[in-house]
Amino acid sequence: ETGVTQTPRHLVMGMTNKKSLKCEQHLGHNAMYWYKQSAKKPLELMFVYSLEERVENNSVPSRFSPECPNSSHLFLHLHTLQPEDSALYLCASSQDGAPGYNEQFFGPGTRLTVL
Amino acid sequence: EDQVTQSPEALRLQEGESSSLNCSYTVSGLRGLFWYRQDPGKGPEFLFTLYSAGEEKEKERLKATLTKKESFLHITAPKPEDSATYLCAVQARASGGSYIPTFGRGTSLIVHP
Numbered sequence: 001e002t003g004v005t006q007t008p009r010h011l012v013m014g015m016t017n018k019k020s021l022k023c024e025q026h027l028g029h030n031a032m033y034w035y036k037q038s039a040k041k042p043l044e045l046m047f048v049y050s051l052e053e054r055v056e057n058n059s060v061p062s063r064f065s066p067e068c069p070n071s072s073h074l075f076l077h078l079h080t081l082q083p084e085d086s087a088l089y090l091c092a093s094s095q096d097g098a099p100g101y102n103e104q105f106f107g108p109g110t111r112l113t114v115l
Numbered sequence: 116e117d118q119v120t121q122s123p124e125a126l127r128l129q130e131g132e133s134s135s136l137n138c139s140y141t142v143s144g145l146r147g148l149f150w151y152r153q154d155p156g157k158g159p160e161f162l163f164t165l166y167s168a169g170e171e172k173e174k175e176r177l178k179a180t181l182t183k184k185e186s187f188l189h190i191t192a193p194k195p196e197d198s199a200t201y202l203c204a205v206q207a208r209a210s211g212g213s214y215i216p217t218f219g220r221g222t223s224l225i226v227h228p
Contacts, residue, residue: 041220042119042217042218042219042220043159043202043204043218045215045216045217048215055215090158092158102147102164103149104149104159104161104216105161106151106158106159106160107158108157109157109158
């Protein structure tokens with residue numbers, strides 16, 4: 001595997017389900033990100049893990065919970081989601097101490113549909 | 116409040132018809148402006164980083180420039196394979212003090228053969 005991989009690529013879940021998205025980066029980077037991409041809206045940064053520091057977008061609901069066990073792996077745990085959470089969820093990584101300072105490398109995304 | 120505004124929202128060109136995409140920003144203390152390309156069903160792909168006004172970078176038919184208020188992505192003699200959504204992002208200071216990237220809505224470019 002090379003670059004940034006994400007699984008699953010597609011996910012359909014009910015509002016009462018619990019699921020997790022997985023991201024793995026094979027680039028040796030030290031920062032990882034979760035983004036939400038909805039139609040006609042800008043990419044929305046959700047969470048950043050960089051050099052063991054976690055940065056959160058305060059507007060992200062608590063039904064989204066990130067986990068970063070090491071610098072290569074990132075998870076997004078989902079529970080009791082709403083239909084408006086349906087979107088493309090993108091993972092990215094970069095190499096630097098300051099979140100967002102350097103260019104990011106993105107995975108292909110997980111297309112999430114909440115019924 | 117949007118700190119990054121991209122225009123136009125959509126652009127249709129004939130093959131070989133050069134044009135420019137605009138990204139204007141209102142961030143104080145710019146730490147970097149990034150251009151990405153995104154194809155349908157894929158994640159964004161990094162193109163350029165610009166750090167200071169007056170800086171220019173080129174890659175094949177693309178040239179990015181930066182002023183204190185905006186950046187342009189110039190596309191010279193585009194080909195159909197240049198069709199994609201082009202995203203602009205700036206590094207902005209979040210409420211907690213950290214710098215995080217803020218993206219514009221993108222420009223959807225279609226190049227007709």
